[in-house]
Amino acid sequence: MLEQYKIITDPFSGSVALSAIFASLSLIALFILLGVVRMKAWLAGLISLAIALVVAVIVYSMPLGQALLSASEGAAFGFFPILWIVINAIWVYNLTVTSGHFDVLRRSFERVSPDLRIQAIIIAFCFGALLEALAGFGTPVAITVVMLMALGFRPVHAASVALIANTAPVAFGALAAPITTLATVTHGASDHPGLTLDNLGAMVGRQTPVLAIIVPLVLVAVVDGKRGVRQTWPAAVLAGVTFAIAQFVAANYISVPLTDIVASLVSAAAVVLLLRVWRPSESPDLRASQDAVGDGSAAAAGTVDGDTTVSATTTRPGTSTSTVERVEARPLDSRADAVRAYAPYAIIIALFSIANLGAVKTALAKEPWTVKFQWPGLDVLTAAGKPQSSMTFVLNWLPAAGTLMIIAGILTAVVLGVRPGAALRAYAKTWVDLRHAIVTVMAVLALAYVLNQSGQTNTLGAFFAGTGGAFVFLSSILGWIGVAVTGSDTSANALFGALQVQTATRAGLDPVLLAAANSSGGVLGKMISPQNLAIAAAAVGMAGREGEIFRKVVGWSLVLLLFMCVLVTLQSTPILDWMVVK
Numbered sequence: 001m002l003e004q005y006k007i008i009t010d011p012f013s014g015s016v017a018l019s020a021i022f023a024s025l026s027l028i029a030l031f032i033l034l035g036v037v038r039m040k041a042w043l044a045g046l047i048s049l050a051i052a053l054v055v056a057v058i059v060y061s062m063p064l065g066q067a068l069l070s071a072s073e074g075a076a077f078g079f080f081p082i083l084w085i086v087i088n089a090i091w092v093y094n095l096t097v098t099s100g101h102f103d104v105l106r107r108s109f110e111r112v113s114p115d116l117r118i119q120a121i122i123i124a125f126c127f128g129a130l131l132e133a134l135a136g137f138g139t140p141v142a143i144t145v146v147m148l149m150a151l152g153f154r155p156v157h158a159a160s161v162a163l164i165a166n167t168a169p170v171a172f173g174a175l176a177a178p179i180t181t182l183a184t185v186t187h188g189a190s191d192h193p194g195l196t197l198d199n200l201g202a203m204v205g206r207q208t209p210v211l212a213i214i215v216p217l218v219l220v221a222v223v224d225g226k227r228g229v230r231q232t233w234p235a236a237v238l239a240g241v242t243f244a245i246a247q248f249v250a251a252n253y254i255s256v257p258l259t260d261i262v263a264s265l266v267s268a269a270a271v272v273l274l275l276r277v278w279r280p281s282e283s284p285d286l287r288a289s290q291d292a293v294g295d296g297s298a299a300a301a302g303t304v305d306g307d308t309t310v311s312a313t314t315t316r317p318g319t320s321t322s323t324v325e326r327v328e329a330r331p332l333d334s335r336a337d338a339v340r341a342y343a344p345y346a347i348i349i350a351l352f353s354i355a356n357l358g359a360v361k362t363a364l365a366k367e368p369w370t371v372k373f374q375w376p377g378l379d380v381l382t383a384a385g386k387p388q389s390s391m392t393f394v395l396n397w398l399p400a401a402g403t404l405m406i407i408a409g410i411l412t413a414v415v416l417g418v419r420p421g422a423a424l425r426a427y428a429k430t431w432v433d434l435r436h437a438i439v440t441v442m443a444v445l446a447l448a449y450v451l452n453q454s455g456q457t458n459t460l461g462a463f464f465a466g467t468g469g470a471f472v473f474l475s476s477i478l479g480w481i482g483v484a485v486t487g488s489d490t491s492a493n494a495l496f497g498a499l500q501v502q503t504a505t506r507a508g509l510d511p512v513l514l515a516a517a518n519s520s521g522g523v524l525g526k527m528i529s530p531q532n533l534a535i536a537a538a539a540v541g542m543a544g545r546e547g548e549i550f551r552k553v554v555g556w557s558l559v560l561l562l563f564m565c566v567l568v569t570l571q572s573t574p575i576l577d578w579m580v581v582k
Helices: 016-023 025-035 041-058 064-099 101-112 116-134 139-150 155-165 170-186 197-204 208-254 259-274 323-328 335-355 358-364 401-416 420-433 435-454 456-486 489-507 511-528 530-539 546-571
Strands: 297-304 308-315 371-374 392-395
Touching (some): 041 064, 041 435, 064 116, 064 170, 064 420, 064 435, 101 335, 116 208, 116 335, 155 208, 155 530, 170 259, 170 489, 197 511, 208 259, 208 511, 259 335, 335 401, 435 489, 489 511, 511 530, 530 546
Antiparallel strands (some): 371 392
């Protein structure tokens, strides 16, 4: 029988500041190793985990067995359901590449409008949001950069547009994996009953839609400055507003995991319909020269969460001087091919819609489809002496988003005509490509569980509570820092979710609001994270010149972050407190 452990908030009695120094060592190490030393993410995660374990055992007197069990539970949660979603979602994408239907999809986007500014909205914002919804973890940047380069975007514009677009949908990425993680790590950190997946998703759905309204306008400004905004604002505003409304409605009234899928498709459909009755007054040729683009092909090769390559290769269109001529010169795909290219996404939406029907969802939440159990051997009490709720592990093996993605992948292979052998090879390749991402995510989640169950997060919460009401402004910045360093909103929520809740409770603030602010503020750190910058730079042939892309996007990141800080602060006051989930 392993020794029971009761969480300690202040191991150095009477000195919260000193305790906070030790509690923050593993996080500081993670930031330095990733941001300064630029160590590979999986290795930095393992080293930081080791530091957290040492602090838990030596400073917090947590029994070694309990510390290791906490880490093992966190690592298991990192794999299921988080990585289980990512792996199988990327497999579905790889099936479209294997069958050749990804190129069909790209060409269909190209034919909607020859205007590069409109294509930036459709591909980077709308389609990128769909990719974020299905896979996340760097995949949208890796794929959309390829498509933008193939259409003739200048390298720095392609990289900047893909990075900036990958903001508003991030909180609901990978079928809401960040919010699933947030709900898990905050459960038990406070007695507040609202810290559930649905409530947190709804609250984030009342923050990030405001960003969505702005982002498409920023994209066309990056591509073509004031002229681009002046000539294409109807499409940009329509894309942002429809995405925002759909994201709010889906997050609050339909399904949190389906939020970005619904929002991206509604936004794309709105823009396509608009283009049937409206076109920009002018469509300047903004394409890069052949030398600027490369040798006739563009390859996206980047890291997912730091290390894993996600790649796709596509042929650059011809070099005719007219954008319209270039599009018309391309061979037309048959209607059947176009339908099959969109089929995987229709299959996913159908499966998740069925799984989220009231009666079906209720049935799947029961045994044998969902099993709940206390992590074997783990025995941790809260500071108040109650059993730690995070010791309960939920194995919803059938209704899990990752399992539904496997079913979607099998159906996709059938629809696209991918033979079983090729589908299995694509699946094996996906695991190999993601091997470092798997270690990274499991290490970061193990770190989060050790911090939470040893009391280190409680210590940091007590320290930050000293800032009082000012913390409501800082909460979004904390999430932004977490994503900027780790490259993942999921990881940032795992690291700081419980801290936000505990600080809110101590400072008399709303835990749901600040937990959501961690995720919403975090999305704005995505565009400047070293991992995403490396993906974009490699894709556009600017490897080693990430600094140029960073300078292009950092201003937008900071401006939008300030906007989010102000929004969250106002939501904590009578001015906008009606927006907060009750």
